[in-house]
Amino acid sequence: MKLKLAILLPLLFSFLTPAFASIQVMGTRVIFNAKEKEQSVRINNVGDAPALIQVWIDSRRESSVEDKENLPFIINPPIARVNKGKGKVLRIFPTDETASKYPQDRETMLWINILDIPPESENAADKNLMNIAVRTRLKFFYRPAGLKGELLTASENVAWTTQKTATGYKVTGSNNSPYYISFASLKIAGQEDTILQGDVIEPFSSKVFEFKNIKNSTAPVLKYTFITDLGAFVNKELKL
Known part of the structure; x- marks a missing residue:
């Protein structure tokens, strides 16, 4: 049957x-x-x-x-x-x-x-x-009413730290604001296989983004896109 x-x-x-x-x-x-x-x-x-x-x-x-x-x-x-x-x-x-x-x-x-x-x-x-x-x-x-700052400023001021791993990098984003930071994507420049899609860092929290299988990158650059209140995409770059 x-x-x-x-x-x-x-x-x-x-x-x-x-x-x-x-x-x-x-x-x-x-x-x-x-x-x-x-x-x-x-x-x-x-x-x-x-x-x-x-x-x-x-x-x-x-x-x-x-x-x-x-x-x-x-x-x-x-x-x-x-x-x-x-x-x-x-x-x-x-x-x-x-x-x-x-x-x-x-x-x-x-x-x-x-x-x-x-x-x-x-x-x-x-x-x-x-x-x-x-x-x-x-x-x-x-x-809630009365939150300090604004989302755009908070998104631009995420603090990033980097840890080298056996195959790539662990990149930690720290959000010291009361707002959710939304990302459309994150990747290591020039390495399309590293793209991470859609994620958030919660208020007053940190999040680890792990990039594996990095190939021959002596000076890696993190490229990420965050999303504003209006749904606009803002591109940023950071040397790791």
């Missing part, structure tokens, strides 16, 4: 035509300043059919669709239909418990989840279609 199932499943899916979701999120991150009454996220339906979306916030770096949490934010609307070619604004509000839930001396990083559920085709019964619900996750930074 197991052998038959293993043969039948690839045959079944080879005849299916996937129908992909079509919700486009405008932005890559959300900064919620505590002094503001609300924040918003705009989404657009760039597909050729209506879509149903479900939106929620969670605190886990990795989570499933079933992992729902009761966090002190209200999203309006939490469920919505978005017609083709149309957009919708998702509004996010704090509750009375928000300030007491999170530290007030630093940012907290959460996640916005937007689940795009494509509708079934009217002629689905006559076609081999596989509808796929696609979830988009955006970093959501809750920023």
